[in-house]
Amino acid sequence: MNASPEPTPRQSPAEDRESPLSPGTHTVAVRHGSSLVEQRYHVAGTGPVCVAHSGGPGIGWDYLRMPLLEKDLTMVYIEPVGTGASGRLPDPREYNLATYTHFLHAVIEHLALPEIALLGHSHGGFVAQRYALDHPEHVASLILYDTSPVTGEGFWSVAVANMERFARRHVAEHPEVATYVAGLTARLDQLGDDGATAVLRSISPAYFFDYWGREDEFGPAREMLRMYAEPSSGEGPPFDVRGELAGVSAPTLVLVGDADFICGPHWARMIHDEIPGARLAVLDETGHLGHVENPEGFATAVATFLASVNGSTE
Template sequence: MITYRVRIAHPGGPGIGWEYLRMPGLERHLAMVCVEPVGTGDSGRLAALVLYDTSPVADEQFWSAAVAAMERFVKDHVNDHPEVAGYVAALTTRLDRLDDEGTTAVLQTMMPAHLFDYWGREEEFAPARQSLRMYAAPTRGQGAPFDIRDELPGITTPALVLAGEQDFICGPRWARRRPRIS
């Protein structure tokens, strides 16, 4: 059995800060390294970074599936949680037209859709929701897509990709699409 003592965690994005990745239970047993993505926090801003919209993976099929999944989420939860009625609009908001506070508000608004049974564990998840931070600059991507998928098989360190079964945007289907890593 392989024992992993170091965990590297990379936040979602583009533009999402690392702070929500804090996991005290794991931090008691592992050295945790939470990456601060370029363009967020103190890492500095870029002139351009690729948007989901221009990523080779996030094509029309990706967005159609994400919107359809969000529509199902809203349908399933709107009676008990009327605030979810605006989630599809939030998902399709043009983030490149917002500032840091605006993108953060969109992300914090939709956070319950990212987690299974958010409202059943709201007390536990509320601090993470409040710590979410999204930076506007990385959503203004321009230029050629940043795509290093062909280089991923060169990684020899064991990797674990986690995806939530109910994740509306990057669920197991997308986790399985990652290239095979030796």
């Protein structure tokens, strides 16, 4: 895939006067075709800068908040276009990997730093892989969290099979899981934002190793999940960077939950095996949301990795 055109970020006069890394919410206007589209991002924490891209496509950024990392890092959370208060694209078919990479580049250019640490979760990991290949000069270190180097029919058939096994294990005690496979394969773009959010929240226990054993703890995180339907109607080829990942030059951590049904260890090891010198960390008894289910283990893995690259994110 060719690199996307260079973005032309602009900001309001008030934003001109404030640092792009001051705590809080920021908005950058990004040229996309003949339009300017607002891209929001959120800054929290202190220390070296780590830019984090959430999953989806179309899931709101809020679920990816990582308070433990914010103790030692300045976290920059991307609010992807098509979600939250970020702008909407003129043509919904344009929500594709090239577009997300283009908008991520606009934010990173706006931060005006020589290099950053880049963290991508799930679909955000697809964006991070593509970005690290297209813009290696900006990526000091790369954290690929519960993601895959490929999608398409094979990827989804594995996810559906894993969800079917999950449903068989739990249907006796939780009859609602009988609907989970249908939820996973639903056409969310036809449901509207509220309908898509309801589906995501309904199947979200499958994204944990032991949701019902810790429901009081994880219930608030489940209610934080928000799905925006329009981005799921995007068009583009299935994601596949196998054969390209040998070109990733940044030190890379591949981080995965051992019980992640959708982007689990099989896909993590595939990334790990292709990126030169990549490190693999597997979180035990952890699903797709390790920063929620196993926050200490998650934060320790990230902090240990970043410390080992000798402060190259600073």
